């Protein structure tokens with residue numbers, strides 16, 4: 150191994166390939182350079198998850214996702230003690246939690262490779278990632294990793310549109326836009342291509358004198374933007390998933406018929422909740438906003454750490 154070369158490990162998991170394509174776009178400026186080596190490793194569960202998802206199989210993974218029950222994983226194929234100067238953890242969100250293969254990796258023996266390493270999380274999801282990232286932060290800290298940045302890409306279109314286009318894509322595999330009002334599902338091509346700016350900043354940070362990464366290197370680059378409207382709704386939804394998830398796990402494994410029947414009850418409950426509590430929540434939030442603005446702004450800033458939502462450095466790396 151060439152001691153002078155900076156080594157970057159990219160850990161990724163994608164079902165449709167979108168997340169891996171976005172990660173490749175981000176890492177493109179690092180590839181093919183003499184002074185940097187990029188190593189790619191897929192976080193693979195021993196039993197793959199289906200895609201497209203049958204409706205019940207989709208709903209049936211929420212208890213384990215939320216309670217972070219690690220699935221059995223295939224080995225990463227990285228030797229223990231291999232030197233890496235930076236790790237990119239590219240992950241997607243399932244039910245406001247890290248997707249099960251990410252939990253599987255973070256709770257496996259392989260996660261020991263993270264000890265003492267600077268980590269950049271790279272999230273590609275619909276748009277609700279706040280709680281998942283808090284959970285990943287805890288698992289990274291437990292593994293002894295240093296989270297230095299977080300980059301987030303979310304699905305294109307208004308949240309009301311992605312509320313239709315993302316599930317349609319996940320349940321049928323159809324990604325196209327339709328009816329003239331719904332955009333294609335997933336992240337826009339512009340956002341995927343634009344991820345290269347983060348790669349350019351990573352090259353700069355790795356190749357400058359010393360190249361030790363202790364603090365954010367992607368601040369001021371529009372890496373994340375927290376929608377303050379999601380802070381309370383994610384908390385509420387996660388609470389509901391957590392309580393119902395505990396009940397469903399107690400009823401039996403994913404194959405249990407009783408659990409499937411109860412899951413159907415929960416699906417109906419969830420639809421009623423979405424149709425009633427969500428609009429009510431919007432009204433309550435609008436009324437409370439002047440009273441809680443300061444606290445909410447502080448919470449938004451905390452959730453945007455370590456990269457922040459500033460954009461002042463974008464031009465230099467566009």
Ligand SMILES: Cc1cc2nc3c(=O)[nH]c(=O)nc-3n(C[C@H](O)[C@H](O)[C@H](O)COP(=O)(O)O)c2cc1C
Nearest residue numbers: 163164165167168241242243244245274275276277
């Ligand atoms: C079971 C399941 C649950 C999901 N839950 C969420 C979620 O809570 N929040 C979110 O923003 N996206 C959610 N998504 C969307 C994923 O984060 C991701 O965008 C999508 O699965 C496509 O990823 P891929 O193209 O890399 O395979 C979920 C997807 C799946 C399959």
